[in-house]
Amino acid sequence: MTSTTISKQSCIIVGASHGGVNLAFALRKEGYEGRIALIDADCNLPYHRPPLSKTHLIADEPAGQLLKPEQGYQKADISLVLGVRVVEVESEHKQVLLDDGTRHPYTQLVLATGASPIIPPIPGIDTAKHLYTIRTADDALAIATAFKTSEQKRVVVIGGGYVGLETAASLRKSGAVVTVLEREPRLLARVTAPIMSDYFYALHRQHGVEVHNGKNVSEIKTNATDNRVVCSDGSEYPADIIIVGVGVRVNTALAERANLEINNGIVVNEANQTSDQSIFAIGDCCAQFNPHYQRWLRLESVQNALDQGKVAAAAICHNAFKTQPVPWFWSDQYNVKLQMVGLSQGYGDVVMRKELDKPDSFSVWYFNGDELLAVDAVNNAKAYVLGTKFINAMAQVDKDKLVDNSVPLSVSIIKELA
Amino acid sequence: MAKITFITQNNIPVVVEGEAGSVMALAVENNIAGIDGDCGGVCSCATCHVHVAQEQFALVGEASEIEKDMLELDDDANEYSRLCCQIDITPALDGLVLTVAG
Numbered sequence: 016m017t018s019t020t021i022s023k024q025s026c027i028i029v030g031a032s033h034g035g036v037n038l039a040f041a042l043r044k045e046g047y048e049g050r051i052a053l054i055d056a057d058c059n060l061p062y063h064r065p066p067l068s069k070t071h072l073i074a075d076e077p078a079g080q081l082l083k084p085e086q087g088y089q090k091a092d093i094s095l096v097l098g099v100r101v102v103e104v105e106s107e108h109k110q111v112l113l114d115d116g117t118r119h120p121y122t123q124l125v126l127a128t129g130a131s132p133i134i135p136p137i138p139g140i141d142t143a144k145h146l147y148t149i150r151t152a153d154d155a156l157a158i159a160t161a162f163k164t165s166e167q168k169r170v171v172v173i174g175g176g177y178v179g180l181e182t183a184a185s186l187r188k189s190g191a192v193v194t195v196l197e198r199e200p201r202l203l204a205r206v207t208a209p210i211m212s213d214y215f216y217a218l219h220r221q222h223g224v225e226v227h228n229g230k231n232v233s234e235i236k237t238n239a240t241d242n243r244v245v246c247s248d249g250s251e252y253p254a255d256i257i258i259v260g261v262g263v264r265v266n267t268a269l270a271e272r273a274n275l276e277i278n279n280g281i282v283v284n285e286a287n288q289t290s291d292q293s294i295f296a297i298g299d300c301c302a303q304f305n306p307h308y309q310r311w312l313r314l315e316s317v318q319n320a321l322d323q324g325k326v327a328a329a330a331i332c333h334n335a336f337k338t339q340p341v342p343w344f345w346s347d348q349y350n351v352k353l354q355m356v357g358l359s360q361g362y363g364d365v366v367m368r369k370e371l372d373k374p375d376s377f378s379v380w381y382f383n384g385d386e387l388l389a390v391d392a393v394n395n396a397k398a399y400v401l402g403t404k405f406i407n408a409m410a411q412v413d414k415d416k417l418v419d420n421s422v423p424l425s426v427s428i429i430k431e432l433a
Numbered sequence: 434m435a436k437i438t439f440i441t442q443n444n445i446p447v448v449v450e451g452e453a454g455s456v457m458a459l460a461v462e463n464n465i466a467g468i469d470g471d472c473g474g475v476c477s478c479a480t481c482h483v484h485v486a487q488e489q490f491a492l493v494g495e496a497s498e499i500e501k502d503m504l505e506l507d508d509d510a511n512e513y514s515r516l517c518c519q520i521d522i523t524p525a526l527d528g529l530v531l532t533v534a535g
Contacts, residue, residue: 063473080473084462318478321471345477352499354477396476396502403506 024049357389
């Protein structure tokens with residue numbers, strides 16, 4: 016391809032969050048000379064999402080932590096089209112239709128549409144006062160504002176997943192009276208072993224958060240002054256503010272109407288290309304076969320969105336790319352730093368590793384037979400780093416040495432390289 | 434106010450000025466190549482790795498234990514390595530020279 020044909024190209028990216036923004040800049044690094052446009056319905060300059068439920072929520076002046084400075088986009092010749100929604104992908108004409116009625120042609124289209132918080136169909140949820148999900152900077156700002164003006168600051172968090180627990184910790188730190196209602200018999204049931212659930216249960220109780228497992232919210236009653244969150248067992252919890260953190264729905268509507276293959280997310284190949292070869296999908300919205308875990312996965316993580324953005328950028332420029340098949344995550348609650356690597360689903364046994372001289376630090380190692388699947392490290396970056404190396408190398412860990420904390424945590428706990 | 438010099442991977446020195454906040458945030462604001470700060474500055478990703486000039490290492494001080502462990506993710510780490518999201522800008526850092534790792 017000559018440079019003149021390349022310069023006539025146009026890449027449109029739908030979704031200007033971690034994945035989309037990173038991809039736009041990566042395209043320039045890979046030598047893309049065509050037009051690049053980032054389109055997002057969110058009016059704010061693209062920002063980091065993870066801090067929204069963490070430090071951001073309780074900042075004095077909650078201003079989004081920007082992914083890139085505004086002039087960075089100009090310098091890289093990336094058009095930011097914010098506050099506008101893509102309503103249709105007209106793939107047969109290789110163009111998108113925006114809600115302002117304009118049409119824009121593309122050579123390559125990237126769907127980085129992410130996911131949206133689920134609002135469960137609970138009676139009374141539509142009329143509840145100060146009920147919020149937390150996904151966008153505007154959500155965080157609305158919560159922070161409601162929180163400041165609330166007198167009693169009674170917060171009920173529906174859902175004991177990471178977002179719910181982080182929000183609970185942040186608001187508790189600022190003096191809220193917080194109750195967490197989880198439907199499952201334990202916190203984080205979908206993603207961690209019972210040891211971790213118990214740990215976070217105790218941690219939140221220690222900090223004065225009421226945590227109730229096995230609570231199915233059946234109704235929200237609202238009067239002139241506040242809400243009451245009613246559970247199916249008859250218990251009721253008063254709430255000035257309600258946070259709903261019960262998971263997300265993948266944003267695949269555009270892709271569906273463009274007739275792309277969908278299966279728990281937009282189906283993509285190893286280059287993040289969809290069933291239409293001019294359309295790519297990255298981040299939370301796509302499903303990809305994972306060569307390490309040998310199964311189809313749809314991941315909800317910043318790291319995955321960033322890495323897939325780099326892959327798609329290279330693929331669009333016909334350059335070589337490297338995939339990062341072992342995902343990692345983090346969560347900060349109170350002064351606890353949780354770092355996770357790998358995926359624990361399908362584990363047969365877990366090994367709990369405590370450190371001799373560090374009472375606040377431990378790690379949970381998930382195995383399927385001899386295969387190390389994942390590590391959850393609490394205040395223990397060493398365990399996280401070693402876990403990352405071992406999983407990537409498919410190293411066999413000696414479980415007896417691992418559990419014995421007189422043996423230092425190091426490469427010496429490996430049996431042999433597979 | 435501190436003037437900080439970043440030497441990027443193609444040996445180009447870039448001088449920037451910062452008032453407060455982390456050195457990583459300053460680098461990202463100024464588009465310093467090789468400093469990504471993917472995790473937003475919470476010492477979770479090791480994408481803001483710099484080598485501090487040896488004679489200036491006392492200015493920034495030792496990495497914390499968590500930071501040292503995180504640096505082990507990077508084969509390029511040495512005794513003068515820091516994750517610059519963990520370095521706060523103060524006037525004392527004026528004149529600091531950091532080489533972007535990678």
